[in-house]
Amino acid sequence: YISSYPFYVCLGIFLMIFSDLFERICPKSLRYADEGVAVVCILLVMVMIFTTGRICIRRYYLLLFSILVIGVFGNIFWNVQTDMKVILRDLFLFIKPYVILLYIQLTLTESRANAIYKFTMSISKALLVITAVSSVITLKIPLRMATDSGTFLFLGEFTGVVSWWTILFLAVVCSDKKNSRLFYFLLSTLIIIRSGSGLGTLALVLAVWIYFFVEKKKKFNWYYIFLMIPLCLWIGKNEIIEYLLNDTAPRFLLLYYAFVTARNCFPLGSGFASYSSMTAISEYSKLYYEYGFNKRWGMSEEYHPFLMDSYYPQIIGQFGYFGSVLYFSFLFTVLKKIILRVSDNN
DSSP states (O other): OOOOHHHHHHHHHHHHHHHHHTTSSSSSGGGGGHHHHHHHHHHHHHHHHHHSSOOOTTHHHHHHHHOOOOOHHHHHHHHHHHOOOHHHHHHHHHHHHHHHHHHHHHOOOHHHHHHHHHHHHHHHHHHHHOOOOOOOHHHTTTTTTTTTTTOOOOTSSHHHHHHHHHHHHHHHTTTTTSSOHHHHHHHHHHHHHHHHHHHHHHHHHHEEEEOOOOOIIOOOOOGGHHHHHHEEEEHHHHHIIIIIIOOTTTHHHHHHHHHHHHHTTTTOOOOSSSSSSSSHHHOOOOOHHHHTTTGGEEETSOGGGGGGGOSSSHHHHHHHHHHHHHHHHHHHHHHIITTTTTOOOO
C-alpha cells in the first residue's frame, strides 16, 4: 500500500529518469516530464495557500525571488528580449527545479520520505545493474546504445546523461550500509568508464574521498593534497584542455561571453531568455549574433546542440554580477540548511 503523496512524487521521479535515460525510445511528450511535475507542484502550493491561509516559506527563497526580479528588470532595461510570453516561459524553466524543492519542503513527512526512499533505492539498484550490463554488451553489440566512437550513452542522447544519473543512483545506494556498496561502486565505475565522462570520473574520486573522510572520519593530513590535486588534474585533463584552455570550445565561449554580457549589461544582466538558457536558444538571442555564435558549427540558429552545454553562464549572463552573488548565496544556504544538517554520515 502506498498513499497518494509518495505515489505522485515517485511517479515524478520515474518520469524524469525515464525521459532522460530512455529519451530515444520514449514518447516526445515525456521530455516535458519535469515541466509537468513543476506545474503540478505550483498548483498544489497554491491550493495549500488558499486552504490554510498561509504557508511557511524559508527566508532563503527571498534570495531566489530577488533573482527573478533582477532578471525581469534586466529585460526591461536592456531590451535584448522584449516578448513577455518568451520572458515568462524562460522564467518558469529557470524556477521549475526550485518550485519542486519548495513543494517537497512544505509537504514532506518522515513516513512519506521513507516510502519515497524505498522506491528510489529500488529503482537505483535496478538501473545500475541494467545499465552496467548494457555497457558490457555494447562492447560487442552496439544496440544503438553507443556513439560512433564507441562511448556508452545507453538510450539517452548524451554520454553525460548516463554518467550523472549513475552518480545519483550510486549516492542513493551508498546511503544504506546494508547494501553491497562496493559491488554497486564497481558497477558505477564500469558505466562511467564506458561513457568516457571525465566529470563522472571526478565524481567517483569524490565519492571515495567522502567515504573515507566523511563517513569513516579518517584524519585528513595536509600532505594528501599533493596526491589529490595531481590525480584530479589527470582525470579531468580532457575537460580542462577542451573547456577551459581551448578558446574555441563552446563551453569556453559560453562562459567567456557570460562575463562579457554581465559587464556590458552591468549590474542587472541581460534578463530572461537572452543568454545560455533553453529559451535563448529556441528564440536565438540577439546576443548570439553579436558574439558570432551563428557562424560556429553546433552553435548556429539552424544547428545548436553545443549551446545547451552550460548552466552557470546563464546565471552570470542573464542576472549579472549582482544576481550571480544572490544565486550562489541561495545555493550555499540550501546546502547549509538542508544537506549539511543531515546527521547520518552515510
